[in-house]
Amino acid sequence: MKSTTIIWSLAAAVSAIGTFAYAQQQVPMPSGLTSNAVVSQAGNTQISTTSGAAETALAQHLRQRGAKMYGAYWCPYCTRQKELFGRQAFSQISYIECDPRGQNARPDLCRQAGVNGFPTWEINGRQYRGMQTLTQLADITGYKGSRNFRTQ
Numbered sequence: 001m002k003s004t005t006i007i008w009s010l011a012a013a014v015s016a017i018g019t020f021a022y023a024q025q026q027v028p029m030p031s032g033l034t035s036n037a038v039v040s041q042a043g044n045t046q047i048s049t050t051s052g053a054a055e056t057a058l059a060q061h062l063r064q065r066g067a068k069m070y071g072a073y074w075c076p077y078c079t080r081q082k083e084l085f086g087r088q089a090f091s092q093i094s095y096i097e098c099d100p101r102g103q104n105a106r107p108d109l110c111r112q113a114g115v116n117g118f119p120t121w122e123i124n125g126r127q128y129r130g131m132q133t134l135t136q137l138a139d140i141t142g143y144k145g146s147r148n149f150r151t152q
Contacts, residue, residue: 051086054146058134059085059092061143068094068122070110073102075118077131084134084151 051059071078082090097103098110098118113122121128123140132140134149 047082047085047087047090049083049086049150051089052148052150054148055085055089055134055150056092057145058138058143058149059089061145062123062137062141063092063094065123065141066094067137067141068096070096070098070113070115070120070122071118072099073097074099078119081119081131084149086150 069078069081071081085093096109097105098107098115099105100107113120113127115127117129119129119131121132121137121140123137128136128140135147137143138145138147
């Protein structure tokens with residue numbers, strides 16, 4: 001059991017490095033957000049931003065479409081992704097914690113889905129690696145509601 005945990009932790013660390021480089025190229029840091037905006041306490045991430053109506057409506061749409069976000073509590077781009085939605089809206093998102101040390105962890109689902117980087121979105125059977133803007137998520141899912149998002 002210990003060797004499995006060590007292997008998963010090593011894989012997570014390697015994945016985080018790759019995801020960091022990928023996400024850094026993919027989407028710039030949204031204005032007004034910092035890596036300190038989310039506080040991690042024993043694997044429990046607390047989101048400090050609040051949601052607007054557009055973020056909440058998009059989150060509800062993503063949930064209806066069966067979208068899932070795979071992440072890890074220590075992943076800085078997962079944190080930033082959550083902050084884009086805000087606390088209220090992100091509570092509507094189907095989030096799967098991949099690190100076995102995280103709160104409500106389901107590393108088995110992450111392995112089954114073949115997730116090897118964070119964050120990873122699964123939408124309509126397709127995976128999207130790296131942090132996505134809310135506009136990108138809206139485009140991917142055909143969201144027709146308000147796009148008056150607080151930040152991008």
